[in-house]
Amino acid sequence: MGKPHEPSELLPGTLELLILETLTAGAMHGYGIAQRLRQVSDEVLQVGESSLYPALQRLLLKGWVKGEWGASENNRRARFYTLTATGRKQLVNERQEFDRLMVAIQKVLNTA
Amino acid sequence: MGKPHEPSELLPGTLELLILETLTAGAMHGYGIAQRLRQVSDEVLQVGESSLYPALQRLLLKGWVKGEWGASENNRRARFYTLTATGRKQLVNERQEFDRLMVAIQKVLNTA
DNA sequence: CTCTCCCCATCGATAGACGATGGGAAAGCC
DNA sequence: GGCTTTCCCATCGTCTATCGATGGGGAGAG
Numbered sequence: 403m404g405k406p407h408e409p410s411e412l413l414p415g416t417l418e419l420l421i422l423e424t425l426t427a428g429a430m431h432g433y434g435i436a437q438r439l440r441q442v443s444d445e446v447l448q449v450g451e452s453s454l455y456p457a458l459q460r461l462l463l464k465g466w467v468k469g470e471w472g473a474s475e476n477n478r479r480a481r482f483y484t485l486t487a488t489g490r491k492q493l494v495n496e497r498q499e500f501d502r503l504m505v506a507i508q509k510v511l512n513t514a
Numbered sequence: 515m516g517k518p519h520e521p522s523e524l525l526p527g528t529l530e531l532l533i534l535e536t537l538t539a540g541a542m543h544g545y546g547i548a549q550r551l552r553q554v555s556d557e558v559l560q561v562g563e564s565s566l567y568p569a570l571q572r573l574l575l576k577g578w579v580k581g582e583w584g585a586s587e588n589n590r591r592a593r594f595y596t597l598t599a600t601g602r603k604q605l606v607n608e609r610q611e612f613d614r615l616m617v618a619i620q621k622v623l624n625t626a
Numbered sequence: 627c628t629c630t631c632c633c634c635a636t637c638g639a640t641a642g643a644c645g646a647t648g649g650g651a652a653a654g655c656c
Numbered sequence: 657g658g659c660t661t662t663c664c665c666a667t668c669g670t671c672t673a674t675c676g677a678t679g680g681g682g683a684g685a686g
Contacts, residue, residue, distance in 0.1 A: 446618035506558035
């Protein structure tokens, strides 16, 4: 139970950003978000449910998304997540910060 | 002692890659590596010594760099780190993996 | 002598991702 | 009827990496 894990498939701290971005396409439930991330990234991003749901909880707590219970396309009970107004604002901030870091990192990688 | 920390200034897991890249410019001591990262990134990457030295230890353990004691430009005792042969090989792998993830993430950020 | 750089290093706390595991309901197959 | 697969939720325990604080020590300037 709880074995060591592989070198971290995902860049820690980026998951919330990816979720927020995904939700700009409209309301989605957790399972759907995971699927969409896999599809869009051509199977590269394999975000497990034990990473996804805690991240969604954090976003709920911060008030960046809201969740409402409903029925999925297949008539199953599901919680649909939507971006809030502050969520949209924060998404902009998060992207800027992410880009800032990426530019810095790319400078290092190219200067070498 | 050990207060909570800011949202992580650096992308966790990327530090080793940045160090390896930096060392392709030649042997360097820890302090110098930190300085160079700040300069090259235009002060964006502020890697503290408590992040840097543990990272260097890990790289030593993995045998990707070797360290040799010597004298710095200012005649101070310093440990100079150099890429090993396997270190160079691994650098290529790490970059590929990093790029793979970045491409995937960018797809998500652009598809939204 | 004191202060500021340089240069090393560790400890404790923290956050975040992961594997394993739990449940349950719908749909299809034998 | 059972059986398995797919969908959908969620938590617990473990681990890794980063960070702030803190320690020391030697060189050179004021």
